Structure formats: C-alpha cells, structure tokens
Amino acid sequence: MGPILERISLPEDIKKLKPGELIALARELREYIITVASQNGGHLAPSLGVVELTLALHFVFEAPRDKIIWDVGHQAYAHKILTGRKKQFKTLRTFGGLSGFPKRDESPYDAFGVGHSSTSISAALGMALARDLKGEQFEVVAVIGDGALTGGMAFEALNHAGHLKKKLIVVVNDNEMSIAQNVGALSAYLSRIRTDPKYSRGKDELEALIKKIPHIGPTMVKIGERLKDSFKYLLVPGMLFEELGFTYLGPIDGHNIKEMIEVFSRAKTFTEPVVVHVITKKGKGYHLAEENPDGFHGVGKFYISTGEPVEVPRVSFTEIFGKALVELAQDRPEVVAITAAMPTGTGLNYFAQKYPERFYDVGIAEQHAVTLAAGMACEGLKPVVAIYSTFLQRSFDQIIHDVCLQNLPVVFAIDRAGIVGEDGPTHHGIFDLSYLRMIPNLTIMVPRNEDMLRKMLFTAINHPGPVALRYPRGAAVGVELTPYEQLPVGTAEVLKEGSDGVVIGVGRPLNYALKAAQKLENEGISLTVIDARFVKPLDYKLLEEIGSLHKPIITVEENVVAGGFGSAVNEYFAFKGIGTKVVNLGIADEFPPHGKVEEILNLYGLTEEKLYLKFREILSKL
Numbered sequence: 001m002g003p004i005l006e007r008i009s010l011p012e013d014i015k016k017l018k019p020g021e022l023i024a025l026a027r028e029l030r031e032y033i034i035t036v037a038s039q040n041g042g043h044l045a046p047s048l049g050v051v052e053l054t055l056a057l058h059f060v061f062e063a064p065r066d067k068i069i070w071d072v073g074h075q076a077y078a079h080k081i082l083t084g085r086k087k088q089f090k091t092l093r094t095f096g097g098l099s100g101f102p103k104r105d106e107s108p109y110d111a112f113g114v115g116h117s118s119t120s121i122s123a124a125l126g127m128a129l130a131r132d133l134k135g136e137q138f139e140v141v142a143v144i145g146d147g148a149l150t151g152g153m154a155f156e157a158l159n160h161a162g163h164l165k166k167k168l169i170v171v172v173n174d175n176e177m178s179i180a181q182n183v184g185a186l187s188a189y190l191s192r193i194r195t196d197p198k199y200s201r202g203k204d205e206l207e208a209l210i211k212k213i214p215h216i217g218p219t220m221v222k223i224g225e226r227l228k229d230s231f232k233y234l235l236v237p238g239m240l241f242e243e244l245g246f247t248y249l250g251p252i253d254g255h256n257i258k259e260m261i262e263v264f265s266r267a268k269t270f271t272e273p274v275v276v277h278v279i280t281k282k283g284k285g286y287h288l289a290e291e292n293p294d295g296f297h298g299v300g301k302f303y304i305s306t307g308e309p310v311e312v313p314r315v316s317f318t319e320i321f322g323k324a325l326v327e328l329a330q331d332r333p334e335v336v337a338i339t340a341a342m343p344t345g346t347g348l349n350y351f352a353q354k355y356p357e358r359f360y361d362v363g364i365a366e367q368h369a370v371t372l373a374a375g376m377a378c379e380g381l382k383p384v385v386a387i388y389s390t391f392l393q394r395s396f397d398q399i400i401h402d403v404c405l406q407n408l409p410v411v412f413a414i415d416r417a418g419i420v421g422e423d424g425p426t427h428h429g430i431f432d433l434s435y436l437r438m439i440p441n442l443t444i445m446v447p448r449n450e451d452m453l454r455k456m457l458f459t460a461i462n463h464p465g466p467v468a469l470r471y472p473r474g475a476a477v478g479v480e481l482t483p484y485e486q487l488p489v490g491t492a493e494v495l496k497e498g499s500d501g502v503v504i505g506v507g508r509p510l511n512y513a514l515k516a517a518q519k520l521e522n523e524g525i526s527l528t529v530i531d532a533r534f535v536k537p538l539d540y541k542l543l544e545e546i547g548s549l550h551k552p553i554i555t556v557e558e559n560v561v562a563g564g565f566g567s568a569v570n571e572y573f574a575f576k577g578i579g580t581k582v583v584n585l586g587i588a589d590e591f592p593p594h595g596k597v598e599e600i601l602n603l604y605g606l607t608e609e610k611l612y613l614k615f616r617e618i619l620s621k622l
C-alpha cells in the first residue's frame, strides 16, 4: 500500500492533501485495486475508471452527511477504500468479507444499496425530497454511467427531478462503455458532445455566437427565436438535459481532479438539479483493461503481468447455450436474439457474430427487451430473449401482460439462475421459478446438465407459446453432448430406481442429489431419483404414481422454496388429496450472502454432502 494511502482512512483525510498528493494517491489507489482484484476477482475496469472522480467527489462533498449514490455500484472500489474500509478491502467479495457493491448495512458511507442498474437517480431524488420535507441541509449526488443511463428508470427519474426542480446533482460517468460498447441514440448523443470541438467552448461563448444571429424583422423574429433555439440545441452541449430541467455542466475530464473539484464545487451552489457530464476511460491505469474494457469489466483471479486468468475457465452452460442457438438458428431465419446490454455474458456474442442482422442489443432495458420480443412474435419471428434471472425481475409485468396473456411464442433464456456466487444477494437468480410459475400459458424447463440444456432449447424454439428455460452461472457438468431432441412437454425422467423414498427435483442440485442417493444405496437406503425437467406443466401422471407409494418424497431445487418447484408439487398433492409426506429442499426465505457458489450452496444444504446427510436424516426418522 502506498505511503499516502497508508495515511488515509476517511474522506476528511484527503481534504488535507495538496493537488500533487491527490494525483499520487490516485496512483496508489489503482495499484491497490489491481492487486486485490487480481486475487479476489471483481469489477476492475469500472473501478479503475473512476478513481479520480471518486477522489474529487469525496474532496468536495461531506459524506456521509452528503449522500453519494453509485449506480450499479460495481465501480465503487475506491469509494470503499476511502471510506474506512481500506484494510477490509482485501476481503472484497469473499464469504463474510466486503460486498462488491455499496450496501447500507456495510457502511454509513454507502447511502443506497445497489447492484441493479439505473436506480441511483430515483433513490437520490427520494433522499432529496425527504431532506427538503424535513428541512435538512445536505447534498445528494447520483453517479450514473452512460450504460446505466440507457435504463428506462433513469429517465423516469430525470423526468421527475427536472419537473420538481429540487437541489440534486447527477454525475454522468461517460466512458462510452456499458459492459460491451454502449448502444443507442443517447450514447451517440453523449459521444457527439464528447468529441465535437465546438462543444469545447464555454456555453456563454456559444450563447454570444447565437445572439449574433441578426434579427430579421418582427414577422421573422419568431423563426429567429426558433432558429436560435435550434442553434442552441445544436451548439450548446447537454441541451437534452437542459430541456429536462437540469443545468448541464460539462463535458469535463474525469481524470482531472482539479477541474472536477472546481466543477463539483460550482454544482454545489445550484439550488436546482444539475447534471455534470464527466468523460472517463474505463480501465484507466491498467493498460490491458484500457485496451479491453469489456474483457476486464468483471474478472476472476488473474495474473497482473499478463492479464491471463489464474484458473482456465471450463465450458460453461452459457457457452453451450450460445453455440446451440447459433446451430438451431441456421435453418430458422425467423429466430432472432435479444440481449439487454450483456451480449458476452449471455453467450449471444456467438449469435451476434454469425447473424448480426438478427441480433439486438437494446441497452440496459429488460422491460423493453421483452415487449420488443412480443412485437416481433406477433409478426411471426421467434425471439430468444437472453437475460440473467436477477435482471429478468425488471420485466415481470411485460412477461405477464405483453407475452403470456397474448400467448406469444417468445423464448426466455434465463442465465445465472440459482446461486451466482461473489456478486451476492443483488445478483443471485433464486426467484425466477417462483415469479414465473404463477403465470398462465408459460412453460418452464430446467436442465440438469448441458446436454439437457440443448434439448430444452430445441424444444423451446419449436414450442408454440411462451417458454422459459433457466440454467446456472459457470461451468457445465461435463457430460457428453447428444443430438437435439423434442422433449414431450410436462414429462419427467427417472434417473435411478429405489424403494425407500423418492427424490424429485430440477437443475444443477439434481446432480448432487443423484450422487448422494448412490452413496446411500451402498448403505442400504434405496432412493428413486427423478429429474422433473418441467416446473410447468409438471408430470402429473408420474406425481400421482409416486404420491400413491406413501413413501417420503423430497423435492430439490436451486430456487427459494417459497413458490418454487417444491411448492408446485405440494400444491398438486393437496389438490389431488394425496397425503404423502413431502420435504422441500431449496433456498430459505432470505437473501443469500456473497461468496463462492459452493460456500453458498453448502449454506442451504444443496451440496452432495449436505444432501446425503439430509436424505439419511429424513429416511432414518421413518
């Protein structure tokens, strides 16, 4: 840790530093962030890009009295280090250690818990309204990236804030990147402001230029006014924000601490909403990340000298999905693919490469993605919407109202379903079986391995109505891939026969359950193990068969028990008056912490060892 950083614990410590020391501190912060991220993994490029911005914010504002809300919050590593967590930062994203995102219960300096994009301006406006209602005095600053600004919620908040004219500062961190290259008209607008030399002049100079436009007589004055406005619109940067009721300051260099301190100090003097447009470089200060900000957006452990991962990643469910979709779309021109700003994360990068004209990246706009798909399906296309389970929560109503109510043939490819690991409670995909199962017309499949994933994708693409398949983050199981196959909807598969009880489940934990059952077989306890494969519709015939055995039935899933697969089984038995004993195993009614996937699965009894002990306990009680 560098000599200046050694002396720093809290924001007040940086307020005493001279400009040169601040620049040196930025360098030391980068070294520390790179070191820890190389050992723990994390969001390296986003955090490297805002080191100077963070220093300027904490130099000018008085956190925690002033509220700084980080949008997504993946870029808040310097913020955490400078707000009393310098030593703890080494525990970043480890079980029991610091979260990778700001969390209210982790620090008073974390004004708002984040992880999902585009929430910062709404939360900031809420805090500003509370402040004014209570007659208190403090600044509220939302720091939102150009990617997060493509999220509709951000515009809902800008619209409201600009109307209310409350004192509020929105810092737009513009680095031209979402995870991948940023997309959309707004991104193009910001880059015009960023790159066009005429915008480098001060607004007053531009105003003077506009005022020089000669008046051309009273009847033409109106046109002159409109001409002036359109020139102003054209020439003055940030007019979009000014039209929304914000004063626009910028664009300014997001790596120039001195300039940002001046502009933030000026922004503090405004009594109405202000946007400060800051230009940064994602990955700044680590050349491999600067050259490849997408690749270094989120990293596992890596070698600093080469940027190479320490653990070579095995084939993932995502990769299997992405490559299968390319194969299946070969002879199906109606198949199109949609991502909400996560082409690589969802594996749609393969599809985008092969069929660019049938690939759509809508920005961080999951609601729009789903209803866009609905519109496409109305016109005979077969849209595959690939969205992480946790982010699909954003489009719950669109799934119900725009897709399933109209029974439209949309395929939901739900990645990161189940425990995701180090991203923690904001990112675990543990609710989708519950929030989807209640929706009429929707078919839900859960593959236990990558071979079944391919068969389910094939089945989904040929399915006449709305259909979802959900699969976990990370390495696939490692089974052989066999030919595509149309699965009869609502049919389960018996993996192992036994006479003492039945384990029936879905997804990744079934692999551990099968191994646990095989271990118990050697101890004289013989369990049937069934892969339900479908959460909706269930294999009702098979359920009635196992229900009539009057043997213990254990359900297993990587979803909250509440409303999940096990609940569906319970409901069916209750509906049919089958009184057999059912034990539901899954995620308890809580938000699982961050940590390694195995650590969290172990916490909820979903590892092979824990399932073995649980099965033995249940069977021995009989």
Ligand SMILES: Cc1ncc(C[n+]2csc(CCOP(=O)(O)OP(=O)(O)O)c2C)c(N)n1
Binding pocket: 046, 049, 072, 074, 075, 115, 116, 117, 144, 145, 146, 147, 148, 149, 173, 175, 177, 178, 179, 282, 340, 341, 342, 364, 391, 394
């Ligand atoms: C609702 C939602 N969708 C998707 C994501 C995944 N995600 C995390 S960061 C990010 C890109 C953010 O871009 P930007 O706001 O510009 O921040 P930068 O990484 O460039 O600093 C995305 C899409 C998310 N966190 N939340």
Ligand SMILES: CC(=O)[C@@H](O)[C@H](O)COP(=O)(O)O
Binding pocket: 043, 072, 074, 115, 179, 297, 298, 345, 416, 420, 423, 473
């Ligand atoms: C911050 C954010 O929401 C994304 O970067 C997310 O962390 C990506 O998750 P994966 O690493 O599973 O793609």
Ligand SMILES: [Mg+2]
Binding pocket: 145, 146, 147, 148, 173, 174, 175, 176, 177, 178
């Ligand atoms: Mg960005």
